[in-house]
Amino acid sequence: MAGLDELIEETGAHDCVECGKCTSVCPVARINPKFAPRLIVLRVLEGVSDSLSKDKDIWSCITCEMCNDMCPYEVNYSGFILGLRTRAIKAGNLPDCSQSGAVHTYQRLMTSGVKQNRLKWVTPEMKIKERGDVFYFTGCAVHLGALFSDKAGELKNTPANYVRILNAAGIEPVVSNDEVCCGHDLLWAGDEDSMLKLMDKNVEVIRKSGAKTVVFSCPECLRTFEIDYQDFLGDFDFELVHMSEFLLDLIDKGKLSFDSNGGKITYHDSCRLGRHLGIYDPPRDLISALGMELIEMQNNKEKAGCCGVNAFANCGEVSQKLQLDRLLEATATGADEMLTFCPKCVIHFNCLLKSPKLPVPHEKVKILVREFGNVLAEHLQKKGDR
Amino acid sequence: MNSFEPQIIAFCCNWCSYAGADLAGVSRYQYPPNARIIRVMCSGRVEPQFILRAFELGADGVLVAGCHIGDCHYISGNEKCQEKVKITSELLELLGIDRRRLRLEWISASEGAKFAETMRSFTEELKQLGPSPFKEVK
Structure with a gap:
């Protein structure tokens, strides 16, 4: 892994003029006045404290990118935080994960290559294929729906519902049992190594399917493919599309329609x-x-x-x-x-x-x-x- | 395969099942030594992560043991445990782990014999299932 200097260079952190605009929009800073994106950068730049092993603020950031959007000098704060996190866990500075880290553990278990049983939700009337033009990347909705069944159990139906919608538009998507988690949560919790393993598996599965378009319903999966995977692997030869754009296109072509009683x-x-x-x-x-x-x-x-x-x-x-x-x-x-x-x-x-x-x-x-x-x-x- | 000795992590609640394990000991019931017992104050303390982590670290099976429903020292901890074990088992199945590798048993302080029997049957079942698929990877 490259050193801190390189991270500062890549994310443009040197350009920070400490104007404080990032702090003025930062939702965390609004509630916790001791927190400020620019101060995290400042502490690293000046080396006043051992940020990597001690600074807990790098885990308090919610990476919402309000600061990136506001910064007049286009400093990539979220990228900077991400880079700090991957380095921090190596220095023993760990996040406090909710559910004691159950989400990260199940995602890490997917790096093993053990044959999964993730398509339990597929019913006989659904039309899915093993190879084809359109790959639907289902993400972790079913897993999360199981783990949080008391709060958001409905998520278990999400992939099935999207397949039904795609089927109604005459599209038979590729849905794979060998797909694994995109690694978003692991990456942002600093575990880049596990994310890279998951990335290799996912890209292999998609290449094998012969898909030209990969559709994502989960924004985190799409971001991880679009930004993080392509950072490591260069541009993909398949197209990455969000479900909303894909469905709109189908509606425009008259293949899909919805009907509600208002609301x-x-x-x-x-x-x-x-x-x-x-x-x-x-x-x-x-x-x-x-x-x-x-x-x-x-x-x-x-x-x-x-x-x-x-x-x-x-x-x-x-x-x-x-x-x-x-x-x-x-x-x-x-x-x-x-x-x-x-x-x-x-x-x-x-x-x-x-x-x-x-x-x-x-x-x-x-x-x-x-x-x-x-x-x-x-x-x-x-x-x-x- | 006969030489395979499964490793079991057993979470036992302080008030019933751990005492049940004690009773099995003082009563000199024979049972296989495959389990590492972890005492928790209540079976309701066992989170999905404890079970997932056990599998990540190479356990072949996980036993969660608590007071019978209605007997919980904290009134309803074991009902919470039941719910958590259910969702964890659902998650394990998605990940490709046989549901039988996770067991929930109610064992009271007076049921030393049941504790020994549970250990025997669980060990036997895991021997037939073979090593956990995650074992090799770790």
Whole structure:
């Protein structure tokens, strides 16, 4: 691994002029005044403290990239934090992972190459293929739905619902039992080595399938492929597309239609899909295609609030406050449901919503937080109905 | 395969199952020495991560043992345990681990014989299943 100098160079950290704009938008700094993105950079640049082995702030960052978006000098703070994290765990500076690290352990177990049984949700009427043009990368939704069944059990149906939607549009996607976790959470918890192992497996599986297009419903998987994998491997010869863009294209071609009885919806931009990848409009257009009314929250798109936890590390008081802020914002829209593509956002919001520790009365946050595809599938129009 | 001796991690609650293991000892019941017992204050303390980590470190089987439902020292810890074991077993299956490698048993302090019998049957079952698929990798 390259040294700190190289990391400073790559992320443009030297360009930081300490203007403090990053801190002014940082959601963590708003709640914890001792935290500031620029100070993390400053401490490393000046070498005043042994940041790598001692600085716990590098784990408090929720990597939402508000700071990157705001920085006039385009310092890549999240990239800087990521680089620090991979180096920090080697220096013995570890994150406090929620669930004692169960999420990271199950993902690490996938590096082993043991034959999985991950396609239990496939039913006989679903049309899937082993080789084909379109690969649907299902991600960890089913695993997370199992582990968090009390909070977000609905996630178990997510891949099945997307396959049904794709089938309805006449697409038979490749869905593979040999697919593994993309390694996002491991990478952001500093375990780059395990992520690289998972990356090799995934790329091999996709190459074997002969796919020209890989569709992702999970924003974290897409970000990991688009940015992190291609950083290591160079540009892929297959196309990476988000489900929202892919479905919109099918709707435009008249292959897919949805029908709902109206309803009010608000949409939560997850940081990975929004600020990291810049995909803001397709999900909104999908809501219009559903025939539902979209009511924006006060902070949306580039300014969207955060679910408060990154890579299941360091969930605490700050996370809860951020979650509560966002849920109150969502409730204020008067919508019945808040949709998002990110399964992690669904889990983290529901974790607070269903917690006995919810700091406000339950009536004050009357909103359902749901994964997009599960709602789409409810309003899917079958071919015969059209 | 007959020479294979499975390694079992057994989480036993302080109030019932650990005492049950003690009783099996003082009663001199014979049972295979394959399990490493970890005492926890309540079976409800056993998180999915404890079980996953045991498999990551090369365990062939994991036993979680607690008080019978209704007898929990902390009223409902074992009900929480039941839920956690259920979701962990679901996750293990997705990962490619046979569900039989994770066992949940209710063993009271007076059931020394049941403890010994559980150990015998679990060891036997794991011998038939063979080493955990994750063993080689670690």
